[in-house]
Amino acid sequence: MGYTVRAGTVEDAEAIHEIWLNGVENSLGSAPSGEVDYAAYFRQRLAAQNDVFKYFVVENSDGEVVSWQSLSPFRSNPAVVGVMAELSAYTSPKQMPGRPTLLGLEETFRFADRSPLHYVVAFIASSNAAALRLSEHLGMRNIGTFPIAPQAPHLPELAYMVYPCKNSKTAG
Numbered sequence: 001m002g003y004t005v006r007a008g009t010v011e012d013a014e015a016i017h018e019i020w021l022n023g024v025e026n027s028l029g030s031a032p033s034g035e036v037d038y039a040a041y042f043r044q045r046l047a048a049q050n051d052v053f054k055y056f057v058v059e060n061s062d063g064e065v066v067s068w069q070s071l072s073p074f075r076s077n078p079a080v081v082g083v084m085a086e087l088s089a090y091t092s093p094k095q096m097p098g099r100p101t102l103l104g105l106e107e108t109f110r111f112a113d114r115s116p117l118h119y120v121v122a123f124i125a126s127s128n129a130a131a132l133r134l135s136e137h138l139g140m141r142n143i144g145t146f147p148i149a150p151q152a153p154h155l156p157e158l159a160y161m162v163y164p165c166k167n168s169k170t171a172g
Helices: 010-028 038-047 099-114 129-137
Strands: 003-007 055-060 065-073 084-091 119-125 141-146 158-164
Touching (some): 003 099, 010 038, 010 055, 055 099, 065 099, 099 129, 119 129, 129 141, 129 158
Parallel strands (some): 084 119
Antiparallel strands (some): 003 055, 055 065, 065 084, 119 158, 141 158
């Protein structure tokens, strides 16, 4: 089956939200809070994309969105907001293993390398060996682990992954 990677649009919000719902419990260790309207969150984020922070979607040959990746501001601190991004990547369970994920991430990192970003960070459950291998294959470095918090024992230990962007402003 062939796949196409393209920039995400507001019209993709429903598919992105559905894929996220199917994968978030695996990445968070529990279902998401019911206190937030996550569908509205994704619509808002897609509408607010710019030349640094962007969504990418992967479509199968039937035009169905089967995977998505995003670069979001890592922190609101003005000293780092324009040079650091947090990576998110989710793929429909029907599409595993992750060829669509790989294609989408490759495009996301190519985009990051052309952007003003210096670093892309990701937090991956330490138990997700496939995601850790894929991120390292794509150039991310595991720089540490967040231990399980006593007040949230259901959350998995998280690997802190960092990708140093290769753009001309930051390459040495």
